[in-house]
Amino acid sequence: xxxNSPEPLFETVALIGIxxxxxxxxxxxxxxxxxxxxxxxxxxxxTLRRAQELALGDAFEADAAEAVRGADLVIVSVPxxxxxxVAKAIAPxxxxxxxxxxxxxxxxxxINQMAPHVPAGVHFIPGHPIAxxxxxxxxxxxxxxxxxxxxILTPLPEANAAAVTKLTAFWQACGSKVDVMDPDHHxxxxxxxxxxxxxxxxxxxxxxxxxxxxxxxxxxxxxxxGFRDFTRLAASDPVMWRDxxxxxxxxxxxxxxxxxxxxxxxxxxxxxxEGDTLHDLFTxxxxxxxxxxxxxxxxxxxxxxxxxxxxx
Amino acid sequence: xxxNSPEPLFETVALIGIxxxxxxxxxxxxxxxxxxxxxxxxxxxxTLRRAQELALGDAFEADAAEAVRGADLVIVSVPxxxxxxVAKAIAPxxxxxxxxxxxxxxxxxxINQMAPHVPAGVHFIPGHPIAxxxxxxxxxxxxxxxxxxxxILTPLPEANAAAVTKLTAFWQACGSKVDVMDPDHHxxxxxxxxxxxxxxxxxxxxxxxxxxxxxxxxxxxxxxxGFRDFTRLAASDPVMWRDxxxxxxxxxxxxxxxxxxxxxxxxxxxxxxEGDTLHDLFTxxxxxxxxxxxxxxxxxxxxxxxxxxxxx
Numbered sequence: 001x002x003x004n005s006p007e008p009l010f011e012t013v014a015l016i017g018i019x020x021x022x023x024x025x026x027x028x029x030x031x032x033x034x035x036x037x038x039x040x041x042x043x044x045x046x047t048l049r050r051a052q053e054l055a056l057g058d059a060f061e062a063d064a065a066e067a068v069r070g071a072d073l074v075i076v077s078v079p080x081x082x083x084x085x086v087a088k089a090i091a092p093x094x095x096x097x098x099x100x101x102x103x104x105x106x107x108x109x110x111i112n113q114m115a116p117h118v119p120a121g122v123h124f125i126p127g128h129p130i131a132x133x134x135x136x137x138x139x140x141x142x143x144x145x146x147x148x149x150x151x152i153l154t155p156l157p158e159a160n161a162a163a164v165t166k167l168t169a170f171w172q173a174c175g176s177k178v179d180v181m182d183p184d185h186h187x188x189x190x191x192x193x194x195x196x197x198x199x200x201x202x203x204x205x206x207x208x209x210x211x212x213x214x215x216x217x218x219x220x221x222x223x224x225x226g227f228r229d230f231t232r233l234a235a236s237d238p239v240m241w242r243d244x245x246x247x248x249x250x251x252x253x254x255x256x257x258x259x260x261x262x263x264x265x266x267x268x269x270x271x272x273x274e275g276d277t278l279h280d281l282f283t284x285x286x287x288x289x290x291x292x293x294x295x296x297x298x299x300x301x302x303x304x305x306x307x308x309x310x311x312x
Numbered sequence: 313x314x315x316n317s318p319e320p321l322f323e324t325v326a327l328i329g330i331x332x333x334x335x336x337x338x339x340x341x342x343x344x345x346x347x348x349x350x351x352x353x354x355x356x357x358x359t360l361r362r363a364q365e366l367a368l369g370d371a372f373e374a375d376a377a378e379a380v381r382g383a384d385l386v387i388v389s390v391p392x393x394x395x396x397x398v399a400k401a402i403a404p405x406x407x408x409x410x411x412x413x414x415x416x417x418x419x420x421x422x423i424n425q426m427a428p429h430v431p432a433g434v435h436f437i438p439g440h441p442i443a444x445x446x447x448x449x450x451x452x453x454x455x456x457x458x459x460x461x462x463x464i465l466t467p468l469p470e471a472n473a474a475a476v477t478k479l480t481a482f483w484q485a486c487g488s489k490v491d492v493m494d495p496d497h498h499x500x501x502x503x504x505x506x507x508x509x510x511x512x513x514x515x516x517x518x519x520x521x522x523x524x525x526x527x528x529x530x531x532x533x534x535x536x537x538g539f540r541d542f543t544r545l546a547a548s549d550p551v552m553w554r555d556x557x558x559x560x561x562x563x564x565x566x567x568x569x570x571x572x573x574x575x576x577x578x579x580x581x582x583x584x585x586e587g588d589t590l591h592d593l594f595t596x597x598x599x600x601x602x603x604x605x606x607x608x609x610x611x612x613x614x615x616x617x618x619x620x621x622x623x624x
Contacts, residue, residue, distance in 0.1 A: 130537045133614030134601070140614070150534055179533075189530045192520055194537035200516055201541075203578050205597040207571045208504055218501045220603045221491075222462055225442045225506035226545055228610045229513075233538055235601035238594035245582045245590050256579050259519045260572070266515050267568050270557045278557050282550035285517040289446070289547035291532045298540045302445030302452070304616040 009170050012037045014071035016064050016086055018051045019237070020132060021103045022077035023141030026056040028174045031143045041067035043078075051138045065093035073099050073170065076114075080104040081243035084113030096121035099163050103129055105190060105240070107154045107183035109247035115156070123163035126154045126183065128190070129176060136237040147175035148296065154183040191251035195244055196259060199252065201233035202241070321482050324349045326383035328376050328398055330363045331549070332444060333415045334389035335453030338368040340486045343455045353379030355390075363450045377405035385411050385482065388426075392416040393555035396425030408433035411475050415441055417502060417552070419466045419495035421559035427468070435475035438466045438495065440502070441488060448549040459487035460608065466495040503563035507556055508571060511564065513545035514553070 013035040040057035061067035131149040151171040269277040325347040352369035373379035443461040463483040581589040
């Protein structure tokens with residue numbers, strides 16, 4: 001426990017799933033003394049062993065129900081498609097008064113999957129930290145991942161206010177700013193801010209991957225001209241993103257329809273040589289970049305301040 | 313002149329256009345002593361004044377034909393749609409034996425626009441440095457922009473070999489690796505590596521910009537979940553990119569067709585809930601990211617090593 005935090009927020013925290021998000025939580029909790037005891041469980045025995053080698057927790061349990069037994073806070077950090085199975089598995093071990101949360105990228109589906117299994121007296125408060133990198137697994141996590149990033153909580157109408165307040169304090173102690181939102185609204189907003197960008201990135205990299213081998217090697221060689229930006233998102237965890245697509249389908253398909261309509265109009269403007277239409281679009285998109293930088297959500301340094309590109 | 317370079321590669325270099333690329337060339341030439349004298353000309357008098365304030369050259373000429381008079385190397389760094397007008401304007405001033413090159417993102421169109429104006433005895437060698445940031449103008453340039461980046465030359469069949477060799481040495485002295493390519497092949501490769509990514513980025517940011525105002529503010533707030541990556545490319549110079557779209561139309565429309573077909577297939581997979589199809593695509597795209605990092609064309613640091621995201 002860190003010396004600057006004499007009383008931890010929670011006595012025992014159980015982490016179910018120990019990938020990028022789970023292992024970052026383990027590290028920040030340890031570093032900032034947010035829990036007296038951290039218990040870790042994950043489905044893969046190899047990953048659990050790796051978490052133990054990294055000393056990410058105080059106890060390591062193959063059995064998820066055992067892991068959550070006695071925990072005051074249980075954080076499920078698994079691909080969203082596994083949420084229902086995990087909830088079912090841990091339900092017998094959950095103690096009355098415990099808080100159960102998750103970090104999934106879709107919220108309505110997670111609620112539908114988990115809520116039916118949550119025992120009475122357990123406070124289920126779905127959540128989603130807007131933080132991550134393109135890397136995955138327990139080695140990829142780091143304690144400062146959540147610093148300055150938003151975490152969205154989507155409590156159900158009947159949620160216990162004190163439990164929401166305490167979970168809010170927990171995420172703030174992890175470095176996050178916390179926002180509360182309706183789950184369906186979350187799914188709409190994330191469809192455009194996160195799901196559509198990832199799907200488009202996967203798609204464009206797939207298009208390039210289908211090119212003839214000699215052209216493909218040139219795509220890699222000259223990727224600094226724009227393409228490489230997309231490959232980062234397209235290197236994200238495939239299981240996580242498969243599940244996001246399957247579990248936020250309607251909002252994603254709606255955003256894909258808008259995107260495709262706009263792209264059709266843009267193609268037509270290119271085909272017809274409508275320079276003014278192109279110039280107008282390419283001008284108004286600049287304003288959004290400025291807003292994002294002003295909001296502290298990206299660096300103003302050119303080229304993301306890439307290490308490979310020396311700065312002025 | 314830098315002390316480590318007793319003899320400059322060129323006596324007098326004229327820069328026509330002094331934006332990100334032109335001003336980076338001015339800075340690197342000065343820093344590495346690649347020219348005895350740098351003459352700068354650009355259409356906008358405000359930009360020319362700014363270049364003078366920044367002391368980017370030895371002489372500043374409003375008249376482009378005057379600027380190139382006596383120059384051994386002339387580098388045209390303007391939006392590709394202006395190439396023909398610039399070639400026509402400078403033609404009377406070009407001296408026999410001079411090398412004329414450009415930095416445009418499309419090559420066939422630039423050749424078609426410029427070649428008819430090039431006087432006999434002037435060596436016209438089109439070029440394209442694969443380097444840049446999302447910033448533009450004379451303040452945005454920096455001397456190390458070309459370090460480790462490719463520069464593609466697309467000499468015509470009748471090109472003077474000695475002039476090509478000397479221009480190659482110039483770009484190498486600027487820090488670049490040089491590749492020689494057929495102009496049409498260049499336009500095909502850049503359509504996928506650069507033009508398509510920029511157009512897709514502009515399009516997705518435009519789609520977000522069309523959302524209702526309250527949703528849009530949330531898009532900015534939660535942009536770190538993926539969206540912000542696209543806003544960088546979509547903040548690039550609108551005139552430059554309008555001209556790229558107008559001047560590499562056929563190759564761009566071909567790549568947009570491929571992209572759209574693939575996206576239609578991906579939408580169908582999402583609609584039908586075909587998890588295996590999604591997982592397969594999301595897995596094979598990872599390999600391209602690895603190849604790009606292995607080729608030294610991007611940083612392996614998570615999140616591009618963004619300054620706002622502390623590293624592990």
